[in-house]
Amino acid sequence: MRPITSGSRRLLQLAAIGATGMMLVACSGGGGGDDDAGASGGEGGGTITVWMDQNRADALADVIAAFEEESGTTVEVVIKEFGDIAGDFVTQAPSGEGPDVVLAPHDALGNLVSNGVVSPIELGDAAGDFQEIAIEAMSYEGSVYGVPVSIENLALVRNTALAPEAPATWDDLVSTGQAAVASGAAQYPLLVGLDPNNADPYHLYPLQASFGGPLFALNEDGTYDGSDLQIGNEGNLEFASALQEWGTSGVLNLSISQDIAKEQFAAGASPYTITGPWSLEQFDEAGIEYAVDPIPSAGSLPATPLVGVQGFMLSSYSENSIVATQFITDYIASEDAQTAIYEAGDRAPALTAAFEAMPADSPTTAFGEIGSDAVPMPNVPEMAAIWDQWGATEAQIIGGQGDPTQLWTDMSTAIQSTIDGS
Known part of the structure; x- marks a missing residue:
């Protein structure tokens, strides 16, 4: 998909309200x-x-x-x-x-x-x-x-002055971002708003999905099966290991909140941020030129955001x-x-x-x-049992507080126990 730039952005004009509403x-x-x-x-x-x-x-x-x-x-x-x-x-x-x-x-x-x-x-x-x-x-x-x-939903928002071309892969994104920092053109290779105690599973999920890391199994009609938790599968464990690597290298930073991420991107401090359309007004007010691209895959599957x-x-x-x-x-x-x-x-x-x-x-x-x-995003009641432990575990892994595989496995077991006891 071709990038969409802010320089050509314009709003629709609201049509007059008539009596011809859709029946x-x-x-x-x-x-x-x-x-x-x-x-x-x-x-x-x-x-x-x-x-x-x-x-x-x-x-x-x-x-x-x-x-x-x-x-x-x-x-x-x-x-x-x-x-x-x-x-x-x-x-x-x-x-x-x-x-x-x-x-x-x-x-x-x-x-x-x-x-x-x-x-x-x-x-x-x-x-x-x-x-x-x-x-x-x-x-x-x-x-x-x-x-x-x-x-x-989320997407990759790219500062076109610092990154003229959309990254083809996650590795391309990381290398471009790190090069911008090394040259002094940027302060951060990537901005993703995280909480020091709860990370942000929603913003990180596209990367998790690219490793084949679902939350629940799907029914034949494509709806979620809340009784079949899949958050502990092999793809999710691969994602957990990648999280630790990104935390160690500084690609992910638990000290950067959502507000800081938006402010710093609007100030031109990074080539990339992962965010949603709710941030566009702030970027427009700052006058930064940006493009909206799909989030590149870090695994073997597309980096699919939650809608x-x-x-x-x-x-x-x-x-x-x-x-x-x-x-x-x-x-x-x-x-x-x-x-x-x-x-x-x-x-x-x-x-x-x-x-x-x-x-x-x-x-x-x-x-x-x-x-x-x-x-x-899953709309099954079992989803309520996932958020807190999911986010806390991601924060522990990014912060280097233990073995990622063991931390993620323990989280999966705890979530399943919570669902079983509901």
């Missing part, structure tokens, strides 16, 4: 109390409460206003920190204090379903209007649980579920809404029409193209 076939398993609700495109009524973060609320202000005018429904938006939404939803929904509609990450889906707080939404043929990976991510045990809006998909889901406790479903499927699923969210957050739209309308030379488009070949 989807939808139904809900939510609660009762729908006497005020009308059919899709007809009269609505009552009130629905929607939980989302400030960024998405600002982006959707015109879409929400159009829905209120056209449906006769009042939308009460409750602003929450995105990282708090799913946990608060599980706690408050059963008590009647939760929303009708909630924005949540797809990897929380297994927990939301197992707690009975979300209802499936039947998209019918309209599911084909979305990127395949987005629908796959928003599905659990054969059902779709919401309308996806944003797709985000995060964010979507709007229907509460199973909604008392106005027909109108809430209409809001999700007719308005949130529209090209206007998905484009507005993209413009506000530099994340690729899940709706194919909105994605294809992005400028071909946009960095966000490059991230989206890389993400289309990636894999969804």
Whole structure:
């Protein structure tokens, strides 16, 4: 794929909100109390409460206003920190204090379903209007649980002044980065934000995947099998040994946090950083010229990042579920809404029409193209047992605190024990 440069970056212009929203076939398993609700495109009524973060609320202000005018429904938006939404939803929904509609990450889906707080939404043929990976991510045990809006994933961001060409392999990246440091042109061969105690499994996973290091086995339909943990396989052990080597050589540095990594790359201190589209605004403001490339493989397989998909889901406790479903499927699923969210957050739209309308030379488009070949982050409940021990072990290995094979094997055993005891 050709590199996408920041010099040619531009935003789409949001089309006027009209009454021509995409009509989807939808139904809900939510609660009762729908006497005020009308059919899709007809009269609505009552009130629905929607939980989302400030960024998405600002982006959707015109879409929400159009829905209120056209449906006769009042939308009460409750602003929450995105990282708090799913946990608060599980706690408050059963008590009647939760929303009708909630924005949540797809990897929380297994927990939301197992707690009975979300209802499936039947998209019918309209599911084909979305990127395949987005629908796959928003599905659990054969059902779709919401309308996806944003797709985000990691890629390699390259300072084109320090590294004019994309590295073909991980070894090429390391050698180019080390040469830039040796010449005095850069301070760091690579910037990857890490935590001294928990590393960052998400940012390091593409490299892990390139060694053939999965987390779980896959079912025949491509979904994750949470009962079949694979984090201790041979490929993962090879990755563990590589982690120690990169820590010893300084390619990975536990003293560089996410914030430091972004700041230093924006200051021109390294040819490369592994990051997501959420960093682009900072790089643009700094005026640095960069390109977005696939992360080169360190093993024998592609360096496949984990894709995060964010979507709007229907509460199973909604008392106005027909109108809430209409809001999700007719308005949130529209090209206007998905484009507005993209413009506000530099994340690729899940709706194919909105994605294809992005400028071909946009960095966000490059991230989206890389993400289309990636894999969804596991959304099975067993994933909750992995994160803490996974990150802590990576930090120990990078920091040279023991034999990498033994540390990784002990971690795998401990994770399996936690899953078995859940």
